[in-house]
Amino acid sequence: MAGLKHIFENATVTRINPRFRHEMADAEKLLLCFQCGTCTAGCPVSRFSSFYNPRKIARMVQLGLKDRLLSDAALWLCTTCYTCIDNCPQGVEVANIVRSLRNLSVKERRVMPLISKKLALNILRSGYAYIIPESRIRRRITQGLPHLPRSNLKQIAKLFEVTDFLGVIENVETFEKVEVKE
């Protein structure tokens, strides 16, 4: 019985969601992927780590392996170099699929890289992705540079609110590093 239970639990983990690809950007194009592997061959991240493989990601989305994909830490390794988009013979925009998966993972699992949370909070507080130190702002004068433009923080907060991100950012789990497993 213990064995059966084990299998059942595994089955839950790899639950198949056939409508999953419709949650992606460019869902229709994804059907055209014939697994040629051109995307992976040209991907700089895959070249240094087989842990990351865009061809496999495209396949898993086709198969509807939603849970497995959304909890896969490798998702966060895409550098957005867009080589895969320009190389795919079928016009599949793999990098955009990876972006959709990341977005969904944030929305449904409430997890994101710590750095992303920090940058988002900085934008909310200052309009800039980094809090620019006073010394830097003063140095601009001696460098002959004009004042930095200010941000309308009320409007920025509103945009966070209407895109449902304010609640997410206040209540999200974060991770610091993606450990690469070969």
Next chain:
Amino acid sequence: MKNSNPEYLIFLGCTIPYRLTSYEVSARKVLKTLGVKLVEMPDFNCCGYPIDLVNHELASALATRNLCLAEEKEMNILTLCNGCFGFLNKVNKMLKEDEGFRKKINKDLNEIGMEYKGKVEVKHLIHVLTEDVGFEKIRQNVKKSLSMIRVAQHTGCHLLRPSKYTLRDGLDGHTLLKELIELTGAECLDYVDEGECCGNPIIGVNEDIPFQMAREKLEHVKKVNAQALITVCPFCHIMYDLNQPLIERRFNERFRIPVLHYPQLLGLAMGFTPEELAINDLRVKPIELLNSIYNAE
């Protein structure tokens, strides 16, 4: 026809004022001399690119807010950063082409009393130099030919791809920076994998992979004996200049390749001093490079 009185809203982004004012200082100097008038953004927020991975809609709304600010000013945007260019330009084109997307983002923007109309264009520094200023005018402004030096270039991903957003009439993104470099008289060397990514966008979650990518790039550049690497993006620059000593230590290799912002190289050719171009801000000091430039006679 070249635009004889180009005027742009300068969009600095976040990384340049935070860490790389040397790029801004040198760009403003050369653009002023070349007759490009820069107007400061009246209001600003991050271009949105760093948010795209966690929330595409918010990132697009942040980009669009900047486009709306430019529309109010009735001016096109000039960026120095590849990330800002890539994202603002892509969102601008998506809004123009995709009605559903425009409606959705405008609904967000309406909440803050704004509406995107699709009246402005976004250009990167290298587009303004080639399309508005023009090679002829740049050539006329070169006072000191840099024919004694040999360099290599790294254009950076978001100026090159996705090509459906980055291709511009008759101009190949892969050769633009080379041609701009050659206007200074310097030789621009070819090397292996010139279009390869710097790796910077993932450094916050993993250092191993980007450092290996950057190491490989520096090895390729060293192999052709380039005296400097020329960049046009703060992220690429941070990877190759600021992080170069870390990469050297990590892999126990020695590169010592100075990495200059393109307007620093052009500025030297236009007769500005290294001080005026904030060259001393660079992590890898270009001592030999400057020696060959100034002791060549």
